[in-house]
Amino acid sequence: MIGVALPTGTVDVSIVLDAPADPWTALALAHGAGAGMDHPFLQGVAEALAAEGVAVLRFMFPYREAGRRMPGPAAHAVATWAAVMTDLETRVPGVPRFAAGKSYGGRMASMAAAEGVIAPAGLIYLGYPLHAPGKPEAPRAAHLPRISAPQLFLEGTNDPFIQPIAQFEAAVATCQDAGVLWTPGGGHSFEVKGAARAPEAVGAEIAGSLVPWLRAHV
Numbered sequence: 437m438i439g440v441a442l443p444t445g446t447v448d449v450s451i452v453l454d455a456p457a458d459p460w461t462a463l464a465l466a467h468g469a470g471a472g473m474d475h476p477f478l479q480g481v482a483e484a485l486a487a488e489g490v491a492v493l494r495f496m497f498p499y500r501e502a503g504r505r506m507p508g509p510a511a512h513a514v515a516t517w518a519a520v521m522t523d524l525e526t527r528v529p530g531v532p533r534f535a536a537g538k539s540y541g542g543r544m545a546s547m548a549a550a551e552g553v554i555a556p557a558g559l560i561y562l563g564y565p566l567h568a569p570g571k572p573e574a575p576r577a578a579h580l581p582r583i584s585a586p587q588l589f590l591e592g593t594n595d596p597f598i599q600p601i602a603q604f605e606a607a608v609a610t611c612q613d614a615g616v617l618w619t620p621g622g623g624h625s626f627e628v629k630g631a632a633r634a635p636e637a638v639g640a641e642i643a644g645s646l647v648p649w650l651r652a653h654v
Contacts, residue, residue, distance in 0.1 A: 466541025480639025513544035536560035550579035569596035592622020
């Protein structure tokens with residue numbers, strides 16, 4: 437558990453660290469809005485990255501720790517990211533530290549970075565939720581150009597959160613340093629129609645695609 441300082445007081449949130457004996461980098465990995473840190477997809481990502489020498493710290497946001505399914509205020513998530521990145525530095529010292537998250541968790545990391553609350557070596561978004569499905573008129577991208585750290589977007593071409601794709605690509609183009617890795621036919625959780633795969637296997641595959649980018653930015 438680690439403590440997160442909120443306006444209402446300090447709360448404790450759960451963490452789990454998957455760490456090799458001699459990591460060459462470390463990554464904090466946040467869950468999406470509707471699932472916790474123990475989701476099989478995130479477990480697959482964490483275990484596969486740890487096998488490649490990356491220490492991975494998964495954690496809960498306060499609303500999930502309290503048993504709620506709906507996210508709390510964005511400020512609470514930003515404060516959680518600040519606490520997590522500080523904790524990661526203590527647990528895995530002497531290596532570059534990255535921030536990553538599935539959907540909501542990644543977006544909250546981007547907000548924390550844009551506000552200067554965290555300063556990771558890079559940010560990784562596993563299905564960035566540019567807008568709610570069917571609501572492209574309300575994009576969540578105005579803060580992205582303020583982020584100086586490299587950003588990597590992993591996206592499925594059929595993800596309803598980034599349609600139309602041209603709008604998403606325009607948002608990425610506003611970033612200072614950003615790239616996209618596409619999963620052809622992938623949905624918001626990188627599922628591909630007609631290709632049934634366990635979530636943990638999908639996560640492990642996604643992790644494999646991250647390693648070259650991480651090595652290039654260490």
